Amino acid sequence: MTEAAARTNLLDLDRAGLERFFAETLGEKRFRAHQVMKWIYHQHVTDFSQMTDVGKALRAKLETHAEIRPPSVQFDKPSADGTHKWLLGMDAGNAIETVFIPDKGRGTLCVSSQVGCGLNCQFCSTATQGFNRNLSTAEIIGQVWVASRHLGNRAHVHRKLTNVVMMGMGEPLLNFDNVVRAMSLMRDDLGFGLANKRVTLSTAGLVPMIDRLGAESDVALAVSLHAPNDELRTQLVPLNRKYPIAELMAACVRYLRQRRKGESITFEYTLMKGVNDDPATARELARLMRRFCNEVQYADAAKVNLIPFNPFPGTRFERSDEATIRAFQKILLDAGVLTMVRRTRGDDIDAACGQLKGQVMDRTRRQAEFRKKLEREGLSHEAA
Numbered sequence: 001m002t003e004a005a006a007r008t009n010l011l012d013l014d015r016a017g018l019e020r021f022f023a024e025t026l027g028e029k030r031f032r033a034h035q036v037m038k039w040i041y042h043q044h045v046t047d048f049s050q051m052t053d054v055g056k057a058l059r060a061k062l063e064t065h066a067e068i069r070p071p072s073v074q075f076d077k078p079s080a081d082g083t084h085k086w087l088l089g090m091d092a093g094n095a096i097e098t099v100f101i102p103d104k105g106r107g108t109l110c111v112s113s114q115v116g117c118g119l120n121c122q123f124c125s126t127a128t129q130g131f132n133r134n135l136s137t138a139e140i141i142g143q144v145w146v147a148s149r150h151l152g153n154r155a156h157v158h159r160k161l162t163n164v165v166m167m168g169m170g171e172p173l174l175n176f177d178n179v180v181r182a183m184s185l186m187r188d189d190l191g192f193g194l195a196n197k198r199v200t201l202s203t204a205g206l207v208p209m210i211d212r213l214g215a216e217s218d219v220a221l222a223v224s225l226h227a228p229n230d231e232l233r234t235q236l237v238p239l240n241r242k243y244p245i246a247e248l249m250a251a252c253v254r255y256l257r258q259r260r261k262g263e264s265i266t267f268e269y270t271l272m273k274g275v276n277d278d279p280a281t282a283r284e285l286a287r288l289m290r291r292f293c294n295e296v297q298y299a300d301a302a303k304v305n306l307i308p309f310n311p312f313p314g315t316r317f318e319r320s321d322e323a324t325i326r327a328f329q330k331i332l333l334d335a336g337v338l339t340m341v342r343r344t345r346g347d348d349i350d351a352a353c354g355q356l357k358g359q360v361m362d363r364t365r366r367q368a369e370f371r372k373k374l375e376r377e378g379l380s381h382e383a384a
């Protein structure tokens, strides 16, 4: 094993994990772990020698057993409208995108959870690449770290990055442990200190994992709905075959019942011309949302986020026109459903929703690398 591989990347550990590491590996007190967390997340320091309130002996132990290794920035690309995209290298051939979107009084970072995605939603650019692998905790929190350092964020002052949405590449609930750990660092005062409601996890609708998330975390939930009935949704989101709308909405009701009164779930709805943007479908969506609010017994329990489709090469879908989008929104608003239209941002850098793509090593190369790895480890392909 190489020296680098033997060292623990501290970005992989949440507060509890870091305290354990300090106690069990370094023989140090918990508060030492807290000091180091502040250096990492409040000051963006990766070099132990710069941690001036950490004693020399501990710094030496840290050098031996630990490292702070955020993802490498392959390029960063600002957009004319203030949007900023980073391409972050993960390993040979793989990279992911992270996008910062500033808006009035807030700045939202869109974070990825996997390299590629296996859920195959029909309108999604990431889906065309297939699934490669889950991101580690360090690779997930590292996206926030890179953006935060670039934006000059300091603990609770000068905060440009105010919100994180787990809405980039991948289905976050299929990488549950790493995502939950990273989201805990986003909300920890010794981490990025964001309020629970400012960290949102967006899922295509993995029902059992929504229940697990409700039990183990306390973040805001967004659901990629895109259709109000099973026939249409199954065509757009194949996962719907396994977890149809009734089961999904029941999980959403359970999720909100565990939260404080007044919280809501955002339902994402990508509008595609002639597919899911007609008035009858809008009325069906409004009825679904009203039923949900009635069940939760809170009038504004559902928020609908209408997303004009962003075309990408090879897609068969088109963006709905402006008048259709407005008419769709009006039907929902008239039915008393809180409905926003997401403005398209970062068009000049391909950073708009559904355009996060990154670079995923193609399957053939992946298989060749895998065979090589097996050979190196003395295993035949068949034995694996």
Ligand code: SF4
Pocket: 117, 118, 119, 120, 121, 124, 125, 126, 127, 168, 169, 170, 171, 204, 224
């Ligand atoms: S929309 Fe999300 S869950 Fe669906 S394929 Fe794309 S990244 Fe995966």
